[in-house]
Amino acid sequence: MADAKTREAGVKGSAKGKSNTQHAVSVLKSLILENRLSSGSNHLESELAEMLGMSRTPVREATLILEAQGLVEVKPRHGVRILSLSPEDMAEIYDILTELESLSAELAAGKDYVEADFATAEDAIRRMDEALANEDRETWAVADELFHSELVRLGGNRRIGNIFRTYSDQVRRARNLTLNLRPKPTKSNDDHRRVLKAIRDGDSERAREIHRAHRVQAKEMLIGILEQYGFHNV
């Protein structure tokens, strides 16, 4: 059944040198993050294998990787369960990101960066301003995530980068839901500029505190909305 042709058919778009396992990881991740595999749902290996046009082996490997990343839970005779996030889960994740991003800001301020190193961060800020003027919240959110990711990169701790990516993925589902319910993020870029200035000034303590406050506010806003609108599981 799954001969070379079907396998080829299953590999679409950006997949070139990638193994089927890697392909399965990225496709499943997209499906989950876009809520096309709804959280709480269960899926058999064979079902996913057919959906992806490959055998169970690479699908199995993919689910193990996704499980290690905290996106799914593999429950022996009940299939792969897409994990849902409660407001409490979101709070856990935000607390972690708050600490690690603030540390990154602190570390970044302690390094000798030149102006070019801030180009991407500046670009992200510019795109946020632009998107805000255009009332384009989706674009704003993408640029906002880019800024935070730049901050982590400037901090220089690669393991924080890994943790950041893992949890950013998970948070994205909730963020997309609340994006149009939240107040317009006008103050956000003020904070971003102030953090960046503190980093340029080499003021570790200030960079850390500005960003921490920024993050704490974001957390309270998001959790508040999730609870207010009754999103008990995202």
Added chain:
Amino acid sequence: MADAKTREAGVKGSAKGKSNTQHAVSVLKSLILENRLSSGSNHLESELAEMLGMSRTPVREATLILEAQGLVEVKPRHGVRILSLSPEDMAEIYDILTELESLSAELAAGKDYVEADFATAEDAIRRMDEALANEDRETWAVADELFHSELVRLGGNRRIGNIFRTYSDQVRRARNLTLNLRPKPTKSNDDHRRVLKAIRDGDSERAREIHRAHRVQAKEMLIGILEQYGFHNV
């Protein structure tokens, strides 16, 4: 070759309901943490499979899980590489643990715990005192890790627990090396007692700061020793 009997033979000791994959994960992890698979070394899937008395399939799955946990790197035609840790890696890990444990202390102080909730932590402190009196650093280290793990548990953020366990595993290799090179950890328990008191008092800020200082000191001590003794890769 690998029939039911050989498979049975491969499963020894504490392995009961565990799948071969899980078994492979824990055995490989032990081998790595005990430096019996030295860091930097490469191992073919087939080699590990034979060593563990099972087929390649569960070994492959195990290596993917260990890769997601940051213990090994799977390099297509060169086998599974046991990752080594440089002093810079150790610094990264310590920085993360410092932040997340300090946050845990802060969170724990904000909760309404009763005395019984601190039993394990108190026990860990007692065992550290005892071990110190007996000059038994190995026991001291185990109890110290338990105390830190209790702190994280009291913080109540389960994801921090996962991160803590992942990196504690990695740090253990280095800690074992330096355990007898470091100064006698006499001050450590003072800090532990003060953190616990701050948590009992509900003083989040103090709990956080005491533990942070404790951790920063530990980091500087460990990194200093690694560099002093020329352990460029653990």
Added chain:
DNA sequence: AAATTAATTTACGTATACATTAAAAAATTA
């Protein structure tokens, strides 16, 4: 002999067959 090309080896990635065992269904008993 050095460089290039061809042949071979080998480890991996994947599919598939099969064993295992939990869950579901059916049959039996009280």
Added chain:
DNA sequence: TAATTTTTTAATGTATACGTAAATTAATTT
């Protein structure tokens, strides 16, 4: 009928076969 046991089903866990492609070796050419 409710509870218990037996049978059946089905999904997973594991082994294995095999195609593929990287790496190595051998062969060829210059």
